[in-house]
Amino acid sequence: MKKWSSAVLPLTIMLVLVALTAWLRFATELPDGARDGRNRHDPDAILSDARGHKLDADGALLYRIEAAEVRHYPDDETSELLQPRLAYVSPAKPTVTIRANEARATAKAEKVELSGQVEIRRAASGRQAALLAEMPELTVLTEEKRGFTRSKVLITQGPSWVQGVGMQVDHGLQTYVLESQVRGEIESPFARKKKPKT
Structure with a gap:
């Protein structure tokens, strides 16, 4: 039983890190249309x-x-x-x-x-x-x-x-x-x- 419990903690940490990395990637990625400057009122x-x-x-x-x-x-x-x-x-x-x-x-x-x-x-x-x-x-x-x-x-x-x-x-x-x-x-x-x- 000791072998199983010691493997769960590193796997849990790794899964949490993968989930956070995926969330961070999608949260910071802008749609293609937002990068063309059309959402800002700046002169071109x-x-x-x-x-x-x-x-x-x-x-x-x-x-x-x-x-x-x-x-x-x-x-x-x-x-x-x-x-x-x-x-x-x-x-x-x-x-x-x-x-x-x-x-x-x-x-x-x-x-x-x-x-x-x-x-x-x-x-x-x-x-x-x-x-x-x-x-x-x-x-x-x-x-x-x-x-x-x-x-x-x-x-x-x-x-x-x-x-x-x-x-x-x-x-x-x-x-x-x-x-x-x-x-x-x-x-x-x-x-x-x-x-x-x-």
């Missing part, structure tokens, strides 16, 4: 002075986008842009330029969320003075040439101004629709000009 590419252009099927320029810096994140396929500038260019219409302090864009830049001193500038054309719209944030759907915000907006064009809360923008039609709390002062082109007193 950083670009300085980046410029991109979107062309239509015929090769005509639809819009261009520029930024002082672009950081691409592989986990959600988004990009963060510092000092972005988006310009819609058309030979028949005035150029519309959108600027902000920062932006977040989806993988193919079909949706760009701009924030921090957002400005929309429409160049002067014909009888129309240049237009400036200012707001704290704006979401642009680049492919649809539309944008929207729920924030307070101030639009100025020459001596006229209008402000409100919430706005729908159509860059194709070049229309700006304020949604609520709208007030402003619009100068009529038919109003008589006041003569300065001499």
